[in-house]
Amino acid sequence: MKFIIENIWLIVLAVGSGGLLLWQTLQKSQGGAISSAEAVRLINREKAVLVDVSEPAEFAAGHANGARNVPMGKLDGAKELPSNKALPLVLMCTTGARAARAAAQLRKAGHEKAVSVAGGLKAWREAGLPIEKSA
Incomplete structure (x- = not known):
């Protein structure tokens, strides 16, 4: 839990970039x-x-x-x-x-x-x- 709190911005950045990649893939498939x-x-x-x-x-x-x-x-x-x-x-x-x-x-x-x-x-x-x- 301490790791998550100390590195929240890195986690947000990783989730955000992954979400953008997923969105781009879904757009192409549609x-x-x-x-x-x-x-x-x-x-x-x-x-x-x-x-x-x-x-x-x-x-x-x-x-x-x-x-x-x-x-x-x-x-x-x-x-x-x-x-x-x-x-x-x-x-x-x-x-x-x-x-x-x-x-x-x-x-x-x-x-x-x-x-x-x-x-x-x-x-x-x-x-x-x-x-x-x-x-």
Whole structure:
């Protein structure tokens, strides 16, 4: 007991840092945003489906190579989404903000492996990954 009283600040610091590490791990497991590199890994190794939730005009101006366009407002019941809800979904938009909201929406709808790309198309482009434009 004497040790605890004399070293209370060390104990508080240890518990606090452990709590922050646990919180960060839980955030990732709940579908936090992933890097472009992690997105490519999911697509290549786990057959993830890349979905761009931008509006059609934004999608036509430039999108990640191989992405499907399902605008944010049309996610509910979209036929372009895989019927197998166990497949990972990698969501993207111009900046990543809409994709993060879309990922949360899709996780609530049963797509438990829906994640967004941090930084969106901008981060994808900066990573040197392929971009294509629709005609």
